[in-house]
Amino acid sequence: MAHDKRKSGRPWQRLRRTMLAAEPLCRLCMAKHGRVTVAVEIDHEVPLAKGGNDDPANLRPLCADCHRDATRAQFGYRPKPRISLDGWPME
Numbered sequence: 001m002a003h004d005k006r007k008s009g010r011p012w013q014r015l016r017r018t019m020l021a022a023e024p025l026c027r028l029c030m031a032k033h034g035r036v037t038v039a040v041e042i043d044h045e046v047p048l049a050k051g052g053n054d055d056p057a058n059l060r061p062l063c064a065d066c067h068r069d070a071t072r073a074q075f076g077y078r079p080k081p082r083i084s085l086d087g088w089p090m091e
C-alpha cells in the first residue's frame with residue numbers, strides 16, 4: 001500500500017480530446033480577433049510548471065499559433081532571430 005507506483009501519467013490525451021470536443025474553436029482567436037479558428041491544442045492558462053493544474057477552469061482550447069504565442073508569453077522568452085548558415089535571418 002505504501003508502494004503506489006501509479007506512474008502511468010495523467011489521462012491527458014483523454015482530457016484533451018474531451019475539451020476539444022466540447023469547445024473545438026480557438027478561444028484566443030475568438031477573443032482577440034473575432035476569428036473562428038479550429039483549436040488543436042489545450043493550453044494551461046497557468047502552466048503546470050507554475051503551479052497550474054488540469055482543472056477545466058485552467059484549460060483553454062487554442063490553435064497552434066496561439067498556443068505557441070501563449071507558451072512563449074507564459075515562459076517569458078523571446079523569439080530569437082534564427083540565422084541561417086550564410087548569415088541572413090531566416091524569418
Ligand SMILES: [Zn+2]
Binds near residue numbers: 029030063066067
Ligand atoms: Zn488562435
